[in-house]
Amino acid sequence: MGKNSRYYKDLQKAKTAKIREIQDQLPLYTGGYIDSCIRNHRINTAYEYASDVLLFFRFLTAKNPRCKNKKTNEIPLDILEALNCEDINEFQSYMKASDGIRSHMVSDRTLARKMASMRSFFAYMAEKDFISDDPTLKADKNKKLVENDIKRLSTDEANRLIHAVKETKAATNRSCARSRNVSKRDLAIVTLFLNTGIRVSECVGMDVSDVDFVKNTIKIVRKGGKETHLYMNKNVQETLRDYIQNERPLLTDDPKEKALFLSLKRNRMAVRSIEAMLKKFKTSAGISDNVSPHTLRRTYGTTLYNKTGDIYMVADVLGHKDVNTTVKHYAAMDEEHKKSAAEVNLYDGD
Structure with a gap:
């Protein structure tokens, strides 16, 4: 067994295919970020990042009036350009609550991981000049997260x-x-x-x-x-x-x-x-x-x-x-x- 074994090659291939399925549901301008995730991260991390980006775009279709009746891959770049820290804060609240139709109710730790994905995505978009400012920089931090609250057995x-x-x-x-x-x-x-x-x-x-x-x-x-x-x-x-x-x-x-x-x-x-x-x-x-x-x-x-x-x-x-x-x-x-x-x-x- 090794990283070049059939098991790990098949695992990489299957997960990459799932990432490409997610990419098809996202706007074309996100393609560079998804590709960079595959290149620079282990495949499971790349999959999590891609999944979280899709989740954010679904949030936009649900909560942003300008995205009403749009598919996630139809959201124009100017929507992202117009986002600010309050939109990111609303996304965090959306992930922590139920809207009566769909309940996310994620834990503080899960939210922190998803916010890491968001910071990675928006940092890339700002660095590559797709957007002028990164809206996550001034967003609220998850202060309730207790890093040392880790479960283990006695x-x-x-x-x-x-x-x-x-x-x-x-x-x-x-x-x-x-x-x-x-x-x-x-x-x-x-x-x-x-x-x-x-x-x-x-x-x-x-x-x-x-x-x-x-x-x-x-x-x-x-x-x-x-x-x-x-x-x-x-x-x-x-x-x-x-x-x-x-x-x-x-x-x-x-x-x-x-x-x-x-x-x-x-x-x-x-x-x-x-x-x-x-x-x-x-x-x-x-x-x-x-x-x-x-x-x-x-x-x-x-x-x-x-x-x-x-x-x-x-x-x-x-x-x-x-x-x-x-x-x-x-x-x-x-x-x-x-x-x-x-x-x-x-x-x-x-």
Whole structure:
């Protein structure tokens, strides 16, 4: 498995096709921006940016009187030229409320991401002289967004989740039987998340050949297509070996199948399948908050930092390009370190 594998090439091709479908719904003058997103960002980010731009143009058709009865790809450039910060503020309000017909009701964090897309779009349009001023520069900032409000599991919750997977509890006899058929797979996935902090996209993209029990490593493809190797601890080794040797052969009769984690349909697991699996087990584990693959990634990052105090190690293992991202999401949350710092007597006046 690598960034040039058939899996990643097919993924890139499919997502690019979806971006082009979005582009067909936008005015021609947005084409340069969409192309720049594809060139300069990983394909999932480019897709999010394109989707958010289309969402903004749909907002214009719904709320701007000059765009009434126009299709999104028919909105003239002079409409964008006339926009100001108040229009951007109205878009933010539109995303946070229901208009009686369609409800967006996005979270503060989702709104912040969509506003990042808007700032990127309008900055490009201003830089290329499509518009004279960037209306997002003076728009309201989302002050309610709390950067450090990041969900992760406590030690007890993480242990209960693992126990629930081992016990393979499910709501019905049918689902219980289905779960037993992939119990070793599910345990390997949860153990992998909690002991390496890999992203769900990195997990579903792994092939059997990416697991090296001799060198004790796994190979994954990070954001942007960079390949890296991570070392496995004993728990990861044991659960992966058990799954590969004793359960995976029952999920495929194709000796050429490369995917590491397979579904009951005998093909590579999808992201949504892993998300659904975690949702099921978090219920049987008695965890009230949502448990997503990213929750487990955050749990690993927080635990690693709390035990080592080495923010650079955490950034490296998680694949963060900028250590400030790691500091914002992990070090700032470490209340135990803050308490420890208060207990240190640096100066006593003697």
